[in-house]
Amino acid sequence: MKIKIENVTSSAPTRRVDSHSHIKDLGLGADGCALPEASGFVGQLGAREGVGILQDLIKLKKFAGRAILLAGPPGTGKTALAIALSRQLGTNIPFSHLVGSEVYSSEVKKTEVIMEHFRRAIGLRIRESKEVYEGEVTALKPIESENPLEGYDRTIKAVECTLTTLKGSKSLRLDASIYEQMQKEKVRIGDVIYIETSSGAVKRVGRSEKYAQTYDLEAEVFVPIPKDAVHKKKDVVQDISLHDLDIANARPQGGQDILSMMGALGKQTKTEITDKLRAEIDKVVNKYIDSGVAELIPGVLFVDEVHMLDIECFSYLNRALESALAPIVIFATNRGRCQIRGTDIVSPHGLPVDLLDRMLIVRTVPYGREDIRKIIKIRAHIESIRIEEEAVDALAEIGESASLRYAVQLLAPSMELAKADLDEDTVDEAVVDKDNVLEAKELFLDVRTSAQFASDSSAGYLK
Ligand SMILES: Nc1ncnc2c1ncn2[C@@H]1O[C@H](COP(=O)(O)OP(=O)(O)O)[C@@H](O)[C@H]1O
Numbered sequence: 001m002k003i004k005i006e007n008v009t010s011s012a013p014t015r016r017v018d019s020h021s022h023i024k025d026l027g028l029g030a031d032g033c034a035l036p037e038a039s040g041f042v043g044q045l046g047a048r049e050g051v052g053i054l055q056d057l058i059k060l061k062k063f064a065g066r067a068i069l070l071a072g073p074p075g076t077g078k079t080a081l082a083i084a085l086s087r088q089l090g091t092n093i094p095f096s097h098l099v100g101s102e103v104y105s106s107e108v109k110k111t112e113v114i115m116e117h118f119r120r121a122i123g124l125r126i127r128e129s130k131e132v133y134e135g136e137v138t139a140l141k142p143i144e145s146e147n148p149l150e151g152y153d154r155t156i157k158a159v160e161c162t163l164t165t166l167k168g169s170k171s172l173r174l175d176a177s178i179y180e181q182m183q184k185e186k187v188r189i190g191d192v193i194y195i196e197t198s199s200g201a202v203k204r205v206g207r208s209e210k211y212a213q214t215y216d217l218e219a220e221v222f223v224p225i226p227k228d229a230v231h232k233k234k235d236v237v238q239d240i241s242l243h244d245l246d247i248a249n250a251r252p253q254g255g256q257d258i259l260s261m262m263g264a265l266g267k268q269t270k271t272e273i274t275d276k277l278r279a280e281i282d283k284v285v286n287k288y289i290d291s292g293v294a295e296l297i298p299g300v301l302f303v304d305e306v307h308m309l310d311i312e313c314f315s316y317l318n319r320a321l322e323s324a325l326a327p328i329v330i331f332a333t334n335r336g337r338c339q340i341r342g343t344d345i346v347s348p349h350g351l352p353v354d355l356l357d358r359m360l361i362v363r364t365v366p367y368g369r370e371d372i373r374k375i376i377k378i379r380a381h382i383e384s385i386r387i388e389e390e391a392v393d394a395l396a397e398i399g400e401s402a403s404l405r406y407a408v409q410l411l412a413p414s415m416e417l418a419k420a421d422l423d424e425d426t427v428d429e430a431v432v433d434k435d436n437v438l439e440a441k442e443l444f445l446d447v448r449t450s451a452q453f454a455s456d457s458s459a460g461y462l463k
């Protein structure tokens with residue numbers, strides 16, 4: 001049999017580009033001042049510095065239970081700021097992202113959605129002393145079982161693994177389920193791993209330092225060969241969120257200590273999480289925090305488009321912020337004065353005053369033409385769009401009079417128009433010019449222009 005090889009494309013992952021993928025972090029200098037252009041961020045200096053200070057407070061755990069409001073017109077980088085903050089905080093601090101309109105679902109209560117996000121944003125760092133086998137893998141041999149049917153599908157019965165430290169080495173014969181985990185963690189000879197004796201969980205710590213000279217293309221973490229005996233007690237740190245615990249324990253099994261609660265992780269089943277269950281979990285968690293086994297890591301909950309929430313949600317938020325286990329909440333809105341949903345009260349940003357009163361407010365301001373120019377160029381680069389300077393100027397002008405987001409969104413259609421002028425062989429050389437941009441602008445309206453048409457009685461809309 002011949003296999004086809006001509007049309008097989010490489011499976012190298014193509015990176016997806018979303019609207020914020022150019023933002024790496026807040027782009028602050030060592031002194032905490034915002035750099036005019038760094039990490040994909042341009043301008044909006046005041047707001048970036050403000051959020052930078054917030055980040056310091058979060059790291060010092062000094063801000064839990066408090067709220068920030070990012071207020072500014074559409075397309076001024078509010079969502080970008082929050083995303084930058086989450087990227088800057090790293091993966092050890094939980095970050096949960098809720099868009100206001102997400103709470104309206106016919107299946108789940110509004111307050112339930114909010115509560116779930118609250119608990120996703122509260123982390124728990126648990127330190128445990130565990131009995132483990134740890135060392136560099138110096139031999140790894142799966143043992144296949146004799147298959148009575150003489151088939152090809154041999155099954156792995158066990159694995160023989162030799163772990164070596166500076167003190168000595170130990171050969172272990174381990175269960176097949178542990179071998180499966182090793183394969184998942186891609187353990188190979190020369191890796192430093194540990195295996196928990198009670199659960200059989202395998203963790204790959206990194207690659208042994210011995211191999212550090214052979215240049216690996218992938219980013220590898222090189223670790224020293226452990227010094228102690230292979231079989232020992234080790235302090236293990238694990239980060240989980242309260243929501244993880246809720247889910248894992250929605251169907252309670254057995255004891256109420258934190259170890260059995262964590263044992264239930266991984267076995268995820270979809271059952272209802274009741275307030276009673278949450279209260280029980282909080283009780284255990286608090287006990288463990290008091291006794292020093294666990295440390296509370298208040299994370300960040302980002303509620304975008306907060307004006308979409310209604311009065312019921314707001315009063316719930318007020319109460320949730322009071323609780324001892326509360327994260328830092330960042331709200332964002334593009335509304336000035338408007339009605340609070342579910343009432344006929346008009347209030348700044350569409351938020352109740354008592355909630356507003358708790359917030360520090362960070363303002364974002366519309367961008368000038370120069371900043372828009374730079375952002376357009378960054379976006380063009382990340383979307384792999386070649387564009388003439390004149391076209392960038394045109395987009396910057398459009399961005400200034402309409403909005404930044406509109407200008408950014410015109411990039412992709414402009415590129416398609418540029419491609420349409422070329423034939424198949426030269427389509428890869430397409431460069432966006434000014435005419436492409438102006439044509440795209442004619443084809444796709446911005447909000448304001450469209451709204452003008454809508455209110456213009458001659459346009460023929462039904463009222
Ligand atoms: N200062 C900035 N630097 C670089 N890109 C930005 C900046 N501000 C906004 N953007 C980008 O412009 C687009 C619109 O911004 P966004 O954060 O969604 O606005 P908002 O949430 O305020 O409506 C996004 O693609 C965003 O990543």
Ligand SMILES: [Mg+2]
Pocket residue numbers: 078079080304332
């Ligand atoms: Mg936004």
